[in-house]
Amino acid sequence: MYLDLEQQLTRRIGDLLKRQYDVELPRLVVDQPPRVALGEYALPLSFELAKKLHKPPRKIAEEIVAGLGEVPGFAKFEVAGAGYINAKVDRVAAARMVLQEDARPKSEPVKAEKILVEHTSINPNKAAHIGHLRNAILGDTFVRLLRAAGAHVDVQNYIDNTGVQVADVVVGFLYLENKSKSEVEALIAHPLPGKPFDYYCWDLYARVSQWYEEDKDHLQLRLQTLHDIERGGNRAAEMGKLISTAIIRRHLETMVRLGIEYDFLPQESEILHLHFWDLAFEQLKHQGVLYFETEGKNKGCWVMKRAGSKGAEATAETSDQGPDEDAKVIVRSNNTVTYVGKDIAYHLWKFGRLGKDFGYQRFYRYRDGDQVWISAESGEADHPHFGDVDAIYNVIDSRQADPQNNVIEALRGLGYTEEAANYHHFSYEMVALTPGCAVELGYEVAEEDKKRPYIEVSGRKGFGVKADDLIGALIAAAEKEVNIRHPEMPETERQEIAAQIAIGALRYFMLKFTKTSVIAFDFKEALSFEGETGPYAQYAIVRATNIFRKAGLSAEQILSGAIDLRFLKDDDEIWELWLRAGQLSHVVKQSIVTTEPAYAAKYAFQLAQQFNNFYHKHHILTEADEARKRFLLATAAVVRKALVECLAMMGIAAPSVM
RNA sequence: GCGGGCGUCGUUCAACGGAUCAGGACACUGCGCUACGAACGCAGAAAUGGGGGUUCGAUUCCCUCCGCCCGUACCA
Numbered sequence: 258m259y260l261d262l263e264q265q266l267t268r269r270i271g272d273l274l275k276r277q278y279d280v281e282l283p284r285l286v287v288d289q290p291p292r293v294a295l296g297e298y299a300l301p302l303s304f305e306l307a308k309k310l311h312k313p314p315r316k317i318a319e320e321i322v323a324g325l326g327e328v329p330g331f332a333k334f335e336v337a338g339a340g341y342i343n344a345k346v347d348r349v350a351a352a353r354m355v356l357q358e359d360a361r362p363k364s365e366p367v368k369a370e371k372i373l374v375e376h377t378s379i380n381p382n383k384a385a386h387i388g389h390l391r392n393a394i395l396g397d398t399f400v401r402l403l404r405a406a407g408a409h410v411d412v413q414n415y416i417d418n419t420g421v422q423v424a425d426v427v428v429g430f431l432y433l434e435n436k437s438k439s440e441v442e443a444l445i446a447h448p449l450p451g452k453p454f455d456y457y458c459w460d461l462y463a464r465v466s467q468w469y470e471e472d473k474d475h476l477q478l479r480l481q482t483l484h485d486i487e488r489g490g491n492r493a494a495e496m497g498k499l500i501s502t503a504i505i506r507r508h509l510e511t512m513v514r515l516g517i518e519y520d521f522l523p524q525e526s527e528i529l530h531l532h533f534w535d536l537a538f539e540q541l542k543h544q545g546v547l548y549f550e551t552e553g554k555n556k557g558c559w560v561m562k563r564a565g566s567k568g569a570e571a572t573a574e575t576s577d578q579g580p581d582e583d584a585k586v587i588v589r590s591n592n593t594v595t596y597v598g599k600d601i602a603y604h605l606w607k608f609g610r611l612g613k614d615f616g617y618q619r620f621y622r623y624r625d626g627d628q629v630w631i632s633a634e635s636g637e638a639d640h641p642h643f644g645d646v647d648a649i650y651n652v653i654d655s656r657q658a659d660p661q662n663n664v665i666e667a668l669r670g671l672g673y674t675e676e677a678a679n680y681h682h683f684s685y686e687m688v689a690l691t692p693g694c695a696v697e698l699g700y701e702v703a704e705e706d707k708k709r710p711y712i713e714v715s716g717r718k719g720f721g722v723k724a725d726d727l728i729g730a731l732i733a734a735a736e737k738e739v740n741i742r743h744p745e746m747p748e749t750e751r752q753e754i755a756a757q758i759a760i761g762a763l764r765y766f767m768l769k770f771t772k773t774s775v776i777a778f779d780f781k782e783a784l785s786f787e788g789e790t791g792p793y794a795q796y797a798i799v800r801a802t803n804i805f806r807k808a809g810l811s812a813e814q815i816l817s818g819a820i821d822l823r824f825l826k827d828d829d830e831i832w833e834l835w836l837r838a839g840q841l842s843h844v845v846k847q848s849i850v851t852t853e854p855a856y857a858a859k860y861a862f863q864l865a866q867q868f869n870n871f872y873h874k875h876h877i878l879t880e881a882d883e884a885r886k887r888f889l890l891a892t893a894a895v896v897r898k899a900l901v902e903c904l905a906m907m908g909i910a911a912p913s914v915m
Numbered sequence: 916g917c918g919g920g921c922g923u924c925g926u927u928c929a930a931c932g933g934a935u936c937a938g939g940a941c942a943c944u945g946c947g948c949u950a951c952g953a954a955c956g957c958a959g960a961a962a963u964g965g966g967g968g969u970u971c972g973a974u975u976c977c978c979u980c981c982g983c984c985c986g987u988a989c990c991a
């Protein structure tokens with residue numbers, strides 16, 4: 258509703274400006290007035306026009322209002338303040354639109370046909386921690402938003418199964434624990450009590466890192482193991498595959514608890530063994546993106562100009578002054594490829610510009626029947642096709658901005674300017690621990706660290722909060738509350754509701770911060786079910802549900818029955834609820850174009866807050882006027898529907914009771 | 916050094932360059948359940964790091980200083 262009327266309005270204003278003043282504004286700013294009594298849209302454009310037209314803003318505003326005449330859907334235009342134009346919609350007509358619409362933005366914020374979102378991408382060598390949760394929840398929510406907007410989205414979780422991190426755990430099993438392949442297999446099949454395989458590897462990984470510290474010669478073993486894994490066909494490679502595959506399964510299980518699913522798991526092992534790099538290398542050399550360095554510190558390497566490096570224009574004058582020391586190495590002097598190099602090849606594949614595809618194998622099937630595919634050298638004959646997309650979103654933390662930009666730079670250098678423009682690094686800040694939280698967890702914290710606002714988590718040091726531990730703690734806390742409130746309920750039902758509340762709390766917690774904000778993790782805040790939290794919004798829904806239950810009516814019955822919308826005409830507070838509900842598609846659009854799910858989270862909370870207010874003020878079931886009662890019920894139903902839909906986009910369920 | 920991000924009530928987070936109190940949450944003080952369940956509501960107190968500039972208008976844009984964080988590998 259809100260989006261449609263806004264478009265209607267801006268189109269009319271645009272026409273009017275051209276006709277009446279022969280001017281065009283690059284973009285028409287549309288605000289909301291401070292109070293809904295003043296209208297639904299506020300246009301500050303006369304301030305901007307004042308200089309151009311040499312007239313006072315207020316006069317321009319009056320002229321525009323006079324020139325607008327009747328606009329369908331709008332009741333009135335008013336000049337306010339120093340020259341604002343406030344537009345008041347026809348509330349009854351707008352409310353009718355709210356009753357009919359769905360969440361899909363009609364203005365198509367998503368241009369691309371096929372979109373690929375990559376998120377999670379945890380190194381498969383240890384349990385997922387809270388930092389990974391933020392990544393996965395941001396990514397999954399963005400996927401849900403895009404799909405709600407009608408986009409076709411594939412979800413990928415990139416698996417770096419041949420990197421140093423996996424190598425480190427392999428070193429741990431082979432050399433620290435002297436375990437054979439079958440012993441590790443047994444550990445995977447029958448984990449120690451209270452210690453799933455990914456937890457086991459979490460500890461082992463930290464021990465190996467410690468072991469490297471003790472004697473630098475141990476690092477030789479790591480290098481050796483890394484090379485063995487990359488080459489394949491040996492003991493270390495087999496062990497690596499065994500470990501990474503088992504850990505991936507654990508990660509999928511962890512994410513399933515949060516309602517997060519993937520379509521495809523591309524692995525680095527296939528990027529290597531199917532020689533993706535060779536094809537990319539040819540293109541890069543051919544287009545001159547890469548050049549061979551013959552002197553300086555990068556002598557003997559294939560390098561490219563670093564993204565954002567200065568002197569791009571100055572090369573003509575400075576080219577005689579020796580090699581570009583700031584260049585990014587893509588192929589090392591020992592002929593191996595760096596991470597960025599592999600990533601370039603991978604991204605050429607994503608955009609269908611590589612000329613080669615993965616093999617695909619079935620890997621995991623979700624309860625809902627959806628299938629996850631994994632890359633393989635020789636895949637199954639019958640498989641879906643991934644890649645070859647129009648736009649990509651890589652949910653990767655902000656620390657990796659440089660390598661991401663280098664990949665984009667390489668694409669641009671290859672002439673794929675459109676692909677480069679449709680390559681979005683969905684960047685977000687990390688989750689760190691407050692010093693207090695670290696102490697609470699029993700870690701030793703240096704005095705100087707205690708003064709810091711937060712401390713970075715580190716898988717290498719085993720320093721952090723594991724995802725499954727946090728989920729477990731949340732469920733236990735929620736269960737306690739549910740048990741108090743609903744002792745009569747069957748246990749399975751109580752558990753289900755506790756899980757919904759726990760996940761709601763966790764997902765909302767990870768979404769309420771904007772991406773640029775570092776989350777300083779603290780148990781007290783994360784475990785809270787009060788205030789600005791997921792359960793707060795869920796509770797508003799439950800309250801509405803309870804009213805309908807007592808009234809003996811379903812939401813559908815209420816919304817399809819006779820509703821006297823004239824009550825809206827002189828009730829600003831209730832009208833604001835309808836207006837908010839009608840803004841859902843606007844919120845979806847904004848969240849997508851700004852790649853900011855926090856925007857949707859804020860909306861959900863505010864809507865719930867307004868509903869709780871309404872709930873407190875109007876006692877619906879005892880309302881004597883039957884028509885008014887039906888109108889109030891419809892208000893609750895409309896808000897509930899918008900809330901349920903918005904929470905669904907965040908992966909938060911609406912519990913039946915709580 | 917260079918590049919990027921960030922400094923907002925006690926704490927934590929909001930605010931496309933816009934309208935009277937810069938908004939919410941937590942914490943704090945004081946209230947409100949015989950109601951559609953209080954995982955709620957009401958009231959109170961409390962903030963834009965310093966200095967310039969652009970603008971009709973700056974928390975927002977530009978410059979500068981101070982402070983914090985992250986990058987800046989032939990690691991991923």
